[in-house]
Amino acid sequence: MKRQVIDKGVHSGFLLIALFSITALFLIVVFLFIEGIPILDHVSIKEFVFGKYWYPTDDPADFGILSLILGSICVTLLSGIMAIPLGVMTAVYLAEIASPKVAEIVKPIVELMASMPSVVIGFFGMVVVAPFIQQVFDIPVGLNMFNASLMLAFMAVPTICSISEDAIFSVPVALKEASFALGATHFETIVRVIIPASLSGICTAVILGLSRAIGETMVVLMAAGGAAMIPGSIFDPVRPLPASIAAEMAEAPFGGEHYHALFAIGIVLFVFTFMFNLLADYVSYKFRQVGEASL
Amino acid sequence: MQTHIKMHTKNLDFFYGDFQALDQVSIDFIENRVTALIGPSGCGKSTYLRCLNRMNDLIAGIRVKGLAMLDNDDIYDPSIDVVTLRRQVGMVFQKPNPFPKSVFENIAYGLKVNGMKDKAKITRIVEKSLKQAAIWDEVKDRLNESALGLSGGQQQRLCIARALAVAPEVLLMDEPASALDPIATQKIEELITELSSKLTIIIVTHNMQQAARISDRTAFFYMGKLIEVNDTDTLFTKPELKQTEDYITGRFG
Ligand SMILES: Nc1ncnc2c1ncn2[C@@H]1O[C@H](COP(=O)(O)OP(=O)(O)OP(=O)(O)O)[C@@H](O)[C@H]1O
Ligand SMILES: [Mg+2]
Numbered sequence: 001m002k003r004q005v006i007d008k009g010v011h012s013g014f015l016l017i018a019l020f021s022i023t024a025l026f027l028i029v030v031f032l033f034i035e036g037i038p039i040l041d042h043v044s045i046k047e048f049v050f051g052k053y054w055y056p057t058d059d060p061a062d063f064g065i066l067s068l069i070l071g072s073i074c075v076t077l078l079s080g081i082m083a084i085p086l087g088v089m090t091a092v093y094l095a096e097i098a099s100p101k102v103a104e105i106v107k108p109i110v111e112l113m114a115s116m117p118s119v120v121i122g123f124f125g126m127v128v129v130a131p132f133i134q135q136v137f138d139i140p141v142g143l144n145m146f147n148a149s150l151m152l153a154f155m156a157v158p159t160i161c162s163i164s165e166d167a168i169f170s171v172p173v174a175l176k177e178a179s180f181a182l183g184a185t186h187f188e189t190i191v192r193v194i195i196p197a198s199l200s201g202i203c204t205a206v207i208l209g210l211s212r213a214i215g216e217t218m219v220v221l222m223a224a225g226g227a228a229m230i231p232g233s234i235f236d237p238v239r240p241l242p243a244s245i246a247a248e249m250a251e252a253p254f255g256g257e258h259y260h261a262l263f264a265i266g267i268v269l270f271v272f273t274f275m276f277n278l279l280a281d282y283v284s285y286k287f288r289q290v291g292e293a294s295l
Numbered sequence: 296m297q298t299h300i301k302m303h304t305k306n307l308d309f310f311y312g313d314f315q316a317l318d319q320v321s322i323d324f325i326e327n328r329v330t331a332l333i334g335p336s337g338c339g340k341s342t343y344l345r346c347l348n349r350m351n352d353l354i355a356g357i358r359v360k361g362l363a364m365l366d367n368d369d370i371y372d373p374s375i376d377v378v379t380l381r382r383q384v385g386m387v388f389q390k391p392n393p394f395p396k397s398v399f400e401n402i403a404y405g406l407k408v409n410g411m412k413d414k415a416k417i418t419r420i421v422e423k424s425l426k427q428a429a430i431w432d433e434v435k436d437r438l439n440e441s442a443l444g445l446s447g448g449q450q451q452r453l454c455i456a457r458a459l460a461v462a463p464e465v466l467l468m469d470e471p472a473s474a475l476d477p478i479a480t481q482k483i484e485e486l487i488t489e490l491s492s493k494l495t496i497i498i499v500t501h502n503m504q505q506a507a508r509i510s511d512r513t514a515f516f517y518m519g520k521l522i523e524v525n526d527t528d529t530l531f532t533k534p535e536l537k538q539t540e541d542y543i544t545g546r547f548g
Contacts, residue, residue, distance in 0.1 A: 100355070172392070174388060174390060174392035175392060175394060175395075176353070177350065177353070177386075177388065177392070178388070178392045178393075178394065178454070178457075179394075179404070179408075180350065180353065180381060181348065181350060181381055181385065181386040181388075181458070182381070182382070182385070182404060182405035182408065182457065182458070182461055183378045183379065183381045183382035183405060183408060183409055183461060184378070184404075184405075184408040185378055185408070188408045192404070192407075192408065193394060196395070196396075197394075197395055
């Protein structure tokens, strides 16, 4: 009898704690919406999302965040273009090609990269990469979309690499043997059997890596240049969504329209990362049909 | 009666690191005959089989000594192209291991990696191989469905068809029916008998009756050594050695 009482107690204890964290999260979301929605008194959703001009402190102010949204999207895409091939190819190398000894040394280094604080990476982008880019490409400023993307790629590669590596490593040996036994080379086996069989894991890795990039604040604040304009080339400075919030929050008067606009940006960012996570779930579910059944 | 020796090994030694798994194994495999390899678990049958298409190369720290020949080629000669060798010497594994692709793609895989581009030709060979493996009727309406949806027995016949598609000269089979029910097993056995008119087959089996039913010759292994090899009828009725007799009659100690 007593044991059951304790058991019940434990159950409700855990339920309470779980409820607490869910409620806290929920409250943050509610707060975000309460503080963000009032901006709609000043602009329509369409003007807000598709407006080209972001002059929150002018009179009358302009609250169009299209350039910020595009800044975020472009920076993330470009970092993806750099990070995905690098991360996946490193993973293939580590799981398939490298000798166990080499893999043993390289793997911890990659994981160490993942634990680099973002402010350090941002700082590195500012003082080392920016002057370098400036010189090599002969452009006036080194703090721009390219620099920020490079730094974000640097942050995404370890995530993409280590999760992909796990996925590739767990492809059953029997499949590899089947391929070799049919006269396939190692390269053909990697491209035609191993990568397709681990696609679910690789996609999850990519999305997790990039979702870190889209929400990342410090790096884009420090290295992206901060100009709220629609980028025309990869060497234009941009001002992604998180950077705007971080840079302007301190100077926006509490309860004013600028303040509400920043929260509304928060909502947009939230929608972005939320969609990213949904996509991750969907993709890993969809490809798993193939991947898992192969076991 | 023609008795061309298709493959043979002479004094073959094999080591996993320091552990010697095969000791001076010499067998001749006659062309278009079925040779069964029998022996207790762990005696080195799979290891030996995998020496014949150099599948053991995938394992780190292995060492091979002695001679293994396919026709007139030493298959461990450094100038041998392993990819070509594996196409000539196909393999079917103990557990069915279809790719997580469609039935069609499973069979076409070996053709494509060997450079065949002609779609019509590929389609023709896929159909021919599936028919050869006696599974065409069961899968002809689901060629584009995943091979993983097939039953275990169908998957194994698919794997046989896949191996046949690249037109090997020798087929190695490592307990191909051990994971299957009696009906599927019977189908595979019939298949082996039929294939043996055009193909040299080397099959590992734990099942004495199976060895007796399907093979022309049988080799008995024990602790990494070849104990006795002979015509299947002779080996099962008048084994030369007491050890062989004990094993095949189940009086093994
Ligand atoms: N990858 C490996 N590394 C080290 N030793 C191995 C390896 N594979 C097999 N062995 C050893 O080699 C010996 C022969 O193994 P093998 O798999 O060839 O036996 P088998 O006759 O096929 O057995 P079974 O009938 O159970 O399949 C065994 O002692 C086994 O432990
Ligand atoms: Mg075995």
